[in-house]
Amino acid sequence: MSVNGRTYERDVEPRMLLVDFLRQDLDLTGTHAGCEHGVCGACTVLVNGRSLRSCLMFAVQANGASVETIEGLANADGSLSILQECFHDHHGLQCGFCTPGMLMTLTEHLRENATPDEQELRVVLTGNLCRCTGYQAIVEAGLDAARRMRAKKEAAE
Amino acid sequence: MKPGPFTYHDPTELADAVALIGAHENARALAGGQSLVPMMNFRYAMPDHLIDLNGVSGLSFIDCGERIRLGAMTRQRDVEFSSDLQHAVPILREALLNVGHRQTRNRGTIGGSICNLDPSAEMPAIMLLHDAELTAQSTRGVRKIPMNKFALGFMTTSLEPDELLTEISFARWGKGHGYGFHEYARRHGDFAICSAGVLIEADSRGEVARIAIVVGGLGATPVRLSAFEAAAKGHRLADELIAEAAAAASRMDALSDAHFSADYRRHLAGVLTRRAMKSAFERIGVAAYV
Amino acid sequence: MSEKYFGASVKRKEDAALLRGKGKFVDDVKLPGMLHACFVRSSSAHAMIRGIDKSAALALPGVIAIITHDDLPEPMRSRRLPLYVPNPNMKQVFMPCVLADGETVFVGEALAIVVAESRYIAEDAAALVIVDYEDLPAIVDPRDAIADDAPLAQAGAKNNIVCNVPVRFGDTDAAFAKAKHVFRESFFMHRGGPFFMECRGVVGQWDASAEKLTMYASSQGSHRFKRTFVDLCDFDENQVQVITNDVGGGFGPKGSFYVEYAAVAAASMLVGRPVKWIEDRRENFVATQQERDQYWDMEVAADEYGKLLGLRGRLLHDGGAYVTWGLVLPWIAATSVIGPYVLPAYHLDLVVVMTNKITCSPVRGAGRPQGCFVMERMMDRIARELGLDRAEVRRRNFIQPAQMPYNIGLTFRDGKQAIYDSGDYPLSQQMALDHTNYPAFEERRKAALREGRYIGIGTANAVEGTGLGPYEGATIRLSTSGKIVLYTGATPQGQSHQTTLAQVAADHLGVSYEDIRVVTGDTNSIPFGMGTFASRTAVNAGSSVHLAGIEVATKIKKLAAELLEVSPDDLELKNGGVEVRGVPEMRKSFRELANISVGLYGFSMKGDRDPGLEATSYFKPEQSTYANSCHVAEVEVDIETGHVQVTRVLVNHDCGRVINPLIVNGQIVGGVAHGIGNALFEHLLFDENGQPLTTTLGDYLIPMATDVPNVDVIHTETPSPLNPIGVKGAGEGGTIAVIAAIISAVENALTPFDAKLTNMPIMPEQIVRIVNGTNKIAAE
CATH class of the missing domain: 3.90.1170.50 (Aldehyde oxidase/xanthine dehydrogenase, a/b hammerhead)
Known part of the structure; x- marks a missing residue:
């Protein structure tokens, strides 16, 4: 499978969950396992562009797929992406454990919806639990990221 | 919370998948995995063989013809985003937006949800509402199962162990039909405590030409208010009809559990049926079917 | 020292790694x-x-x-x-x-x-x-545990009673004898567990x-x-x-x-x-330990104006299977009841029992939400019975700023008399009411009612003992590479210590907070430590950093003064070095100084220099410092489903001087979300055999993004006199009073049904029963 643009080939036991494969076999420990029953969303990654729970998918099922994780979000020069930067600016993370899932969910959503409103983002984020922030700063970060992405696009046009 | 060991099969053709599920004891078909894999992680489910349907061709499709046909492996997300379906069966998306979350709908399938048959799940209720017909396939052949014969009991379907659900189909309701789906869950995307769905076609006199009402979450399986539906035909679309529907819903049998009493579920059945009826009334003639 | 970073909303040092997936959690080892x-x-x-x-x-x-x-x-x-x-x-x-x-x-x-x-x-x-x-046989319900013939939770126990002790001051008998009004309430309070994401x-x-x-x-x-x-x-x-x-x-x-x-x-x-x-x-x-159940049977005595005369009753606390936290949790609850109010007499029989359920531990708020709930519910009861406004009853009972320091008359969990050090409670509530336009709400409520909508407002105040001792330490070291490292035993879980402690140190050392490496939670880096609990790090570690910072800066200046042959008073720390004020070319870099300070191999040490430029300080607070907050919550209730939506929360918080408003506000907003969970969602259920029934995040409901409103945070700032940086704790203040405020708001919304709520959490089925009349669920 390809993860963040790099190709990996491994033999794995069929029961190996994708989240464990990423973390243990590929040492991509940025994706977190928070509940292993598909509720908390900390393990959210993008597979072929779609967000999903990597604790509810076996690694073998991602054979040949293109996977994106938090490790692949930063810009090529290592600087933070707009969304990451907005999390930083708005204090959108405290302990940081749910953050990979939050970022991946919003990454997918902002790719598809350039002009989200607050309620829409709150609904999208119901798939990701956070115990530290009360979500407010995460929602603000998402809204600000959308604004900045639009501004960047307009500037480029 | 790691799944137990199993032998993994990833057929690409339906015939192979059917042969595999027929050939192995304690085999489970893996669709989107949004219910089965948690059960496996908890080791409540420990299949020896897992037949992964995700690579099987021909099981994911949306056909909005005379009848609506959905491949069993169609992702909930694809249904959610299908503008054809949104026009033809608007209640489907209204219900689907309550199914889990974006990440689970991206992966979860229509067929998987129907086969899992959680008592308060939206998709089985919607299919029951539409009198859907399910197509099951095994090495013994193809079988059609009406939705009202599919649910046998608590999370128990009439699928044989060697059968796979391949397709769901149902007749579309007439242009301008009214629809409404309301549920109550504690949090967004949680399994509902109770849900209600309503479809209504009105005739030119403003009377009920056809009506269907389903209530989910009350007992082991979703139920239709068949007696009320039959009696309602020809009645005027008026507030009294809404009240009668709600009363009928709140007289249904219900189960208690550690979280909610039967009384409360019945009460919700009445409230939600009333709300669904009201939505359906308001939408008659304005539904986007074109 | 100029305060460039203390008080500034600088962005977190922690984020760079966490946002890139480069955090180091234990499962990453x-x-x-x-x-x-x-x-x-x-x-x-x-x-x-x-x-x-x-x-x-x-x-x-x-x-x-x-x-x-x-x-x-x-x-x-x-x-x-x-x-x-x-x-x-x-x-x-x-x-x-x-x-x-x-x-x-x-x-x-x-x-x-x-x-x-x-x-x-x-x-x-x-x-x-x-x-x-x-x-x-298993003992599950703490009310069963106290019976004489109750089965034993531990085979070797005499009975199930861990403690039965009065917590009291004043003459309650006399207070109740002369009281114009006496009201009785029984409360049930449940506070779930922590359910951290990791x-x-x-x-x-x-x-x-x-x-x-x-x-x-x-x-x-x-x-x-x-x-x-x-x-x-x-x-x-x-x-x-x-x-x-x-x-x-x-x-x-x-x-x-x-x-x-x-x-x-x-x-x-x-x-x-x-x-x-x-x-x-x-x-x-x-x-993982949980906080769970308390039963309070209470009586309040008040005079004709609604002023408190006395409070008495019994607290039955479910301690669970073992007593690893001793009496900490119920003791905090028992002493937090008093809050910001003048209470002349108090008598609480504190009964703690063992049950066959997982051991109890303090969870964010640690008994304070329960104590607060008891007093705030009693305030609402007095208001209702006397026909007074709820905020007005509170106003009449506040401890006044002129009464500070105020000894409430109890021994707090820190072993010291609970003496409130600072705070302006009347101002705190007044600001909160002004910000929410509280006086106009009743009109809004009635207008909504005419549209068939049920909205309510509630307010609650809390005083929180924070910054508990005995100490926390900090070492600041100027390394020979010129880098500044700060070591502390305080161990963060999202509270941003690496940023806030660096902010405190940076001002003393003339560098950016980003230039200070903060090492937390490694026992080899500093010999003693207590860790992070009881909203104590800013007070304890923050003060230690402050003191160590002063000491290191003094040492640096002393050495530089020797080398530059000037008075230390003429020197200032700036840009990673020391320079003579106004003469920037007369300068020694930190690296140079650190190398000189450790001496030369085999050569005699010059003068009276001690090796190294470092200092360690263990700040030992003489007692807890008391933060406070006033919460105002608005809700809308769907009386048909029983659903409660919290539509607005305002918190006026006083944690003394604020090191970093961005971070403190984040703590408070997050704390509010936790309190919303406690008020409306989170309930651990057990069957009669002690089998837990809520064992997944699908059964045990943590608030989601759609369950939490935007929270407004404002501050009154009364600096604590008890520590050199004037701070009080902030980690739990968001949670404590919001539960009582929400439930008061729900009661307010249900005014037409004469609702009286004495428990938390409130579940939708309970609301439907209230709406439909006594304990009935009406058919449509």
Whole structure:
């Protein structure tokens, strides 16, 4: 499978969950396992562009797929992406454990919806639990990221 | 919370998948995995063989013809985003937006949800509402199962162990039909405590030409208010009809559990049926079917 | 010193790694040869264990060891976990063994540890271990536990009573005798568990040749963990190192030392390889400590103006299976009742019982929400009975700023008299009411009612003992590379210590907060530490950093003054060096100074210099410092489904001087979300046999993004006189009073139904029953 643009080939036991494969076999420990029953969303990654729970998918099922994780979000020069930067600016993370899932969910959503409103983002984020922030700063970060992405696009046009 | 060991099969053709599920004891078909894999992680489910349907061709499709046909492996997300379906069966998306979350709908399938048959799940209720017909396939052949014969009991379907659900189909309701789906869950995307769905076609006199009402979450399986539906035909679309529907819903049998009493579920059945009826009334003639 | 960073909303140092997926959580630790563990846990709430058959499990390929109590190394085997919070009022003390020894007292108790090549295999093996139980009656409901003929929660106990002690001041009998009004209420309060997103976990590595134990732990205080290992194994201080890197939330229960940690250490000793155990979410629901249940039967006495005369009653607290936190939790609850109000007389019989459920631990707020709830509900009751406005009743009872310092008359959990050091409670509430336009709400409520909508407002005040001792330390060191490093025993789980402590230090050292490396939670970096709990880090560690910063700056100036032949008073620390004020070319860099300070190999030290430019300070607060808050909550109730939507929360918080408003506000908003969970969602259920019924995040409901409104945070700022930086704690203030405010708001919304709410959480079915009349659910 390809993860963040790099190709990996491994033999794995069929029961190996994708989240464990990423973390243990590929040492991509940025994706977190928070509940292993598909509720908390900390393990959210993008597979072929779609967000999903990597604790509810076996690694073998991602054979040949293109996977994106938090490790692949930063810009090529290592600087933070707009969304990451907005999390930083708005204090959108405290302990940081749910953050990979939050970022991946919003990454997918902002790719598809350039002009989200607050309620829409709150609904999208119901798939990701956070115990530290009360979500407010995460929602603000998402809204600000959308604004900045639009501004960047307009500037480029 | 790691799944137990199993032998993994990833057929690409339906015939192979059917042969595999027929050939192995304690085999489970893996669709989107949004219910089965948690059960496996908890080791409540420990299949020896897992037949992964995700690579099987021909099981994911949306056909909005005379009848609506959905491949069993169609992702909930694809249904959610299908503008054809949104026009033809608007209640489907209204219900689907309550199914889990974006990440689970991206992966979860229509067929998987129907086969899992959680008592308060939206998709089985919607299919029951539409009198859907399910197509099951095994090495013994193809079988059609009406939705009202599919649910046998608590999370128990009439699928044989060697059968796979391949397709769901149902007749579309007439242009301008009214629809409404309301549920109550504690949090967004949680399994509902109770849900209600309503479809209504009105005739030119403003009377009920056809009506269907389903209530989910009350007992082991979703139920239709068949007696009320039959009696309602020809009645005027008026507030009294809404009240009668709600009363009928709140007289249904219900189960208690550690979280909610039967009384409360019945009460919700009445409230939600009333709300669904009201939505359906308001939408008659304005539904986007074109 | 100019205050450039103290008080500034600078962005966090922690984020760079966490946002890139480069955090270092305990499950990210990977050591050569590392094995994986899981536990065989009790399926019975109370039973004697007749035998454990591990033969089938041991035969499984990849299984390395299965360790039960009898296999543990001495002296761990014959010891129980030490109790670090003794209290003379405790009549019986039961602490757990590392692995259960013959008797199990709650579902989830660790009976055996399975060590295997992978977690998958370990779980395969655990399923094959057969435990022979002889079931005993289980005590589940604390109200049953106090009966004379109640079954015993512990086979060796006299009864189930841990403590029965009065907490009191003043003459309650006299107060009640003369009172114009006496009102009685019974309260039930449940506070779930922490449910941090990262479950617990440790990696243990025993180095047999060096006889050293290294533990990586997800914790709230690595020094406390170290101490337990030292005491359990008779180690000396240098034989144990506990390292806590990033922690995915703590909220109290990650501060406890759990038997699993000792079992993992034992496993590493026995198998000779590193062993990792990461708690999974199912274990988290049965083996991580919870706060759970309190029953309060209370009477309040008030005069004709609604002023408090006395409060009396009984608190029955469910302590769970063991008493690892002593009386800390109920004691805080009992002493937090008074809040910001003048209460002339108080008598509370504090009864703590053991039950066959997982041990109780403080959770964010730690009993304060319950104490606050009792008083705030009584305030609302007085208002209702006397026909007064709810905020007005509170206003009439406030302790006035001129009364500070105010001795409430009780001993707080810190062992000192509870003396409020600062605060302006009337102002706090007035600001909160002004910001929410509280006086206009009643009109809004009535207007909504005419549209068939049920909205309500509630307000609640809390005073919170924060910054508990005994101390926290900080070492600031100028390294010979010129880098500044700050070491502390305070161990963060998202509270941003690396940023806030660097802010405090940076102002003293003339550098950016970003230039200071902050090392937390490594027991090898500083000898003593207590960890993060009781909203104590800013007070304790913050003050220590401040004092150490001053000391290092003084040392730096002294050395530079010698070298530059000027007076230290003419020097200023600036841009990573020291320079003569106004003469920037007369300058010594930190690197230069640090190198000179350590001396030259073999050469005599010059003058009276001590080696190194570093300082360590342990700030020891003389008593707790008392923060306060006023919460205003608005809700809308769907009277048909019983659903409550919190539509607005405002918090006016006073934590003294604010080091970083961005971070403090984040703490408060997050705390509010936790309180919303406690008010409306979170409930751990058990059946009559003590089997937990809520064991997934689908059954136990943590608030989602759609359940939490935007929270407005404002501050009154009354600096604490008790520490050099004037701060008070902020980590729990968001949670404490919001629960009472929300439930008051729900009651207000349900005014047409004459609702009287005396419990938390409030569930939708309860609301429907109220709306439909006494305990009835009406058919449509």
